[in-house]
Amino acid sequence: MASPRIIVVGGGLAGLSSVIKIAEAGGSVDLFSIVPVKRSHSVCAQGGINAAKNLKGEGDTTWQHFDDSIYGGDFLANQTPVKAMCENAPAVIDLLDRMGVPFNRTPEGLLDFRRFGGTLYHRTAFAGATTGQQLLYALDEQVRRFESEGKVKKYEGWEFLSAIIDSKGVARGITAMNLRTMELRAFPADAVILATGGVGALFGKSTNSVVCTGSAQSAVFQQGAYYANGEFIQVHPTAIPGEDKLRLMSESARGEGGRVWVPRKAGDKRVFSQIPESERWYFLEEWYPKYGNLVPRDVATRAIFKAVYEYGLGIDGQPMVYLDLSHIDRETLDRKLGGILEIYEKFVGDDPHEVPMKIFPGMHYTMGGLWVDFNQMTNIPGLFAVGECEYQYHGANRLGANSLMSCIHGGFITGPIVMKYAKSVDAVEGDGGAAAELARQAEINKALISNQGTENPFKLWRELGQTMTEHATVIRYNKGLQQADQKIMELMDRYKSVNLSDKSQWANTSFAFARQLKNMLELSRVVVQGAFLRDESRGAHYKPDFPDRNDEKFLKTTKARFTGEVEGPSFEFEEVDTQFITPRPRRYDAAK
């Protein structure tokens, strides 16, 4: 039998680690990525990667890691896969180390570990402030090695459009579009792995990269795949708002004495230096006298949101608050925060030694994603999902430094599973539906390019982002979520009269974007409606009207299914696997 042909879509950590395992096991891989894989969003991760290696004599165990992860995720994650991840983590770190990741070292030449949020142990391996970049490069290099041996063929600059699903409902390949020649093509395969990352673009601006649109997930969702826990979106409290995106400002800025404030007067036009101390409102210090500016991430996030949206006190009427370090002397700042202050200066142009930084919580991570079973397979046989685009490792909130591990571990286990699947799957009948699917995609393209209307897709996207950010990030009210859903429906309607100013058939970026936008709109409804249905507060999902966790009703996975109806997706709820750790209240102000 010929070696199984596997398609992997996405060249971040999850995709590349799948590719490595498949190529090593003798499979042939077609690797699809919008950008050259080395430029995938995984490069952005800064902090580190968790593994209970217990190299600091603290008695850390994989069980502790498991417990921290489940607890951090507010018990919404299925425990079996999370347990497996935590148990596999030390071996993954060893492997990455062997691949040459330049992890920071102890004087003895061993891996160094740092402490991260949500744990009491030094469990996070790191490579300077660019761990994600270093990990991605190590995997990229291994894949390049396989590529030079002919085991992997890269399709960089191709965008996934849809899965090819045969008459029995089995995935038999994909259709994809070449973003340079705009050529549409069907690629048959024995199995397909999606590793397409998060959905930051649903929120307009986020800390995610440009390609993190969720378009691929949405496409297969619209083909019948379940989308799970879509309402769980992690927001980072201190992102730097930019005209083009949000960039992370490390939590250490608050740790080193940064104070968060807004002018007391709404719409105060004065520059910060002309606002006297008495007219500055240090709302975190006032609301949380005990923790002050160092309240946990979610609390800080909600407070900042409240100050801006409920009190209307954002700087200059914009959704921003000050994070002030200018009262600390230059030398101390340089010693403790040098690198991160340089980043701020580079991208904002202001010197945080002199000028308070402007920050705002920003959409950061997608906990939800394609529903998969414990074998990483979606409900469409032959279609697998791995990494941030699936839902199963982070529950209601992701533990810091667990994302990199979940991606790599996920990829490493998925590779062999997919090989096994591909060897046992029945032979495809005919073309498996490839021609029909290709024709469907060609039809969509043709309709889009010849559409006569007045709407600009980039403008529609901005409106989507604004409404999603306002209603579906940090603080959620059912009324607001309903408004958001209405707005999305309006946008979907306006999308029908989208008019591309660029109708060419060569490297037409607005064309590709317009296709993604359609998928973003569909997926946004999953997020908004999922949030609407979940009348509780759990992890990153917070409703002031339902401030407590409700295990009785909502210790369940949300599963959305595409219907094509005006009402949007249909929802069902699935029991969570809690066989190892019994759910208990999650609080970070006391011992757990």
Added chain:
Amino acid sequence: MATANHPAAPKLSTGVQPLRAAKGSSFLWRKLHSLLGIIPIGAFLVEHLLSNFEALKGPAAYAAQVKFLNSLPLVRVLEWTFIFLPIAYHAIYGLYIWFRGKSNIVYYPWAGNWMYLAQRWTGLVAFLYIGYHVATQRFLGVSLPENPGASFHKVQAELSNPVILAFYVIAMIAICWHFAYGIWLFAAKWGITPGVKSRKRFGYLCAAFGLALAIMGLAGIWAFVSPQYKNAPENVQVTTLVEPGR
């Protein structure tokens, strides 16, 4: 594979080709170019300027020096293998290097980039000058190997033309610059100075050396145009011993 109808796509230009790993011999030729610049060409330059310095002692001393050099065993063989051929190779391959480079000083007016450009222009000046100099002084007119006594006068006659004199001065400076920076480049590119600091320190050393060489070279020129030896005799009696002074 099924493909939807698609118009013929435009072709990209080929661009810069990837590394021809372990193929070809350009490494050898390029390193030879680099090495020859130091030895023997650089070494010969130093010798030549030292010899010129003898001219400060007058026509007789200069003639003695010329005679001494021409009395070396196998001098014609030495001249060709260690001077003419290496210089010719260094010059021609240098031009080849220049033509394949693409200066962008307009956009990137940085020190190293200026030096890169200067190395090419000084090389060209040196090439033109050496061609002219060798032709006129070695092969045309009175043959100095046979008449060392005529050497001072021959050079002096040449330098009496102010245009030629200016050419000599400019070339002297260019050559010394080219050699001094060439040493620096050699150290950098042969991995002798792999650190920023070591390159900087060595840079000062090379600059000082280049300056000293240039001063010495210009002093040599001065000997021929200074009032002291004005109207030197066409031929002087040469003893193999170098006279101390006059």
Added chain:
Amino acid sequence: MATKTVTLEIKRQASPDSPAVWEKFELEWRPGMNVISAMMEIAANPVTVDGRETTPISYDSNCLEEICGSCAMRINGKARMACSALVDNLEQPIKVEPLSKFPLVRDLQVDRSVLFENLKAVQAWVPIDGTYDLGPGPRVFPAQQEVSYPLSNCISCTCCMEVCPQFNEATGFVGAATIAQVKLFNNHPTGRVLAEERLRALAGDGGVQECGFAQNCVEVCPKQIPLTDAISDISRDVLFQKAKDLIRS
């Protein structure tokens, strides 16, 4: 008060074989604007300064944090990352052009795959036995890690190649980025096993010898990678390797 504006002149080319034209845009100034956000603005309203409708600009971008290496272009003549090119720090009109040394795709998009081919040619990877669990990797002391880490920060933006006078079609020079990667892998305890092959590869046509040491690479590198140090070190290693091969063969 008249609103403050930003003027951009963008060199556009619809396809590799169409003529290049300059288009001028005037946008409302906003605080914190960079060249990417300006182009996003143009995408939402693609109209030139003289009111003519045009198309959104094609350019590569992804992370917008100067870590993915996508958005390298020439801004006011100089190669740099567009995401960190703040409008306030640039002379106006801001002239934006594609990188000049790579095959043009469209507008500001170019094909930089030559770098990835070069990385293949020098086997820029650690040849591990397999991905099964073989325990921890070799010990690496902090001093060694501190040499490797900066080299491993290379984002493949190709700015060092763009600004290099020697990187062009005539020389086919490999460029500083690849040479620095050779140093990185030759320094790794396991990566070293391919050191000789990498050095021989770099002695091929277009190899390290083509460097003219103009040092533009190290000036332009957005990650401050010690590229000239790497070139110097690797040049020596290549030379020794060639000498060794000559004696042994």
